[in-house]
Amino acid sequence: xxxxxxxxxxxxxxxxxxxxxxxxxxxxxxxxxxxxxxxxxxxxxxxxxxxxxxxxxxxxxxxxxxxxxxxxxxxxxxxxxxxxxxxxxxxxxxxxxxxxx
Numbered sequence: 001x002x003x004x005x006x007x008x009x010x011x012x013x014x015x016x017x018x019x020x021x022x023x024x025x026x027x028x029x030x031x032x033x034x035x036x037x038x039x040x041x042x043x044x045x046x047x048x049x050x051x052x053x054x055x056x057x058x059x060x061x062x063x064x065x066x067x068x069x070x071x072x073x074x075x076x077x078x079x080x081x082x083x084x085x086x087x088x089x090x091x092x093x094x095x096x097x098x099x100x101x
Contacts, residue, residue, distance in 0.1 A: 065079075
C-alpha cells in the first residue's frame, strides 16, 4: 500500500480497522481535515485524512455490502443502510408483518 510497494499486512476490510492500520503502520495522523494522498500504489487521489480509510476499503479492497432484502450491492455499508430506509422490498416486508396482526 505504500508508494514504495505494498505493506503486505493483513487488515480487516472495515473502515475502523483500516484507519487504525493507516495510523499505526503508515504514520497517517493529524487533523481529520488535512489533505493526504492515498498511499495505494498507482492511486493519485488526495482527500481529507478522515476519508482515507473509507476510500481504501471501498476503492482498493472492494469491500462491498448488499441489501438483505433486495440483494442490491453497494460499495459501502453506510450506503446500504441509507438504501434500506427507501428499499421497496424492505418496506413491503415490514408492512406485511403488520398485516398479520
